[in-house]
Amino acid sequence: MTNTPTISNFDMLSSKLDLEGKVVVDVGCGAGQLVRFLRRQGASPIGVECGEVMMRQALDADPDHTDSYLDGVGQDLPVDDEAADIVVFSYSLHHVPIGEMFNALREAHRVLKPGGTLYVVEPLPEGAGFESVKLIDDETVVRGHAQDALGKAADLGFSQTLQTTYRCEESYPDAETWEEIIVGIDPTRAERMAQHREESVRLFYAHATERDGKFVFVQPVDLKIFTKN
Template sequence: MADAVARPTGDTLGEIEAILSPLQGRRILDIGCGPGYLVKALAARGAVAAGIDPDEAALAKARLASPSADIRLGPAEALPFGDGAFEAAIFLNSLHHVPVASMTAALAEAVRVVGPGGTVIVVEPLAEGNFFAALVPVEDETEIRHAAQAAIGQALAAGALLLVREVEYDRAETYPDLEAFLARIVAADPERRPRLAQARPEVERRLNALAEHTAQGFLLRQPLRLHHMKAPG
């Protein structure tokens, strides 16, 4: 299940900065912001960053991390912001968490809140790579990740979004041991926790078989696809 496609190792924040530079004063919405890591990083670089997520527990952490940011509770398919309220909207590993039937609406909402000519960036993990292979025993996201890519493709084909650039790269992360990897995937989605005990032996087997072994531990690569798009107009 290891990824056979050679991709460069990339830096998602660096990619976003390159697209939206200069960040100073730029109004940016993180859709599916979770605990607010991206909101905090953008604000630290001078952006007027806001976030929205349907998980109140995650939002509590986001508000602590960025007290001055506009952090709101709500779904991606019904954003509580006005038309053209932002210059850019970002889905960072979040579109595949939107219900499949609502993905098209979520992309349309991003278009609405950035207004004509605004920027929409979608970064999504692919169903490939040894990180994904190690995750599968806990949660197999193959279908939902494919659905997210299909929703983007449909929006582009319909002219609801205009493609500027598409790029793929690997997110490389090193974990000193099995416990660190399990903590990482639960932090990303706490609903995975009840499945850990049953999946643990197979996750461990896959880490030993598929990870790159380094002095620091298991090196795992998760391929990401970034779509840099514009709202029509």
């Protein structure tokens, strides 16, 4: 992995897919950074999000496009059949309940047009970012289940056209901001974060690399692209 190139998730996405004019569903869109990037690339993005905190951040950051965001979950997408050219799961498939991960891929298949593209980026259970969060939430098992579900995508009528790994960087101004994001993504982490705050902050600074006044984590990720048959 150390020789793997470092590239941002946005640059990787735009290097792999033609986004201009495409209807793109971003499942588990979080604070909506990718939705706004997709719009800048000429796409028509729809961000689907079930987290109250994340949805509020997305709407606050994009007040002129609140209709770009829909309340919903991956396993029951609030999107019509064959309405999308592209469905993206960016770091979100492993947040779907384990028993629903395969159903979330089934939903992606339903909402995609024939020949449409499923684009799934999943963080690998390794690297500085993973090690820092592990005390609060060890995602090894759920990330493994997400890969298992992807391994069965052919059963739903998907053909895999690409699998690759790369490294991307995540940067934070300080541990407090990192904590807010970690808990905002999954509010069930709040109690454990409160219990282990001191050690958690220590791990953050131990694993991050300081650069230009920011704290940077390198995260190895797996990318899989599929076509709907």
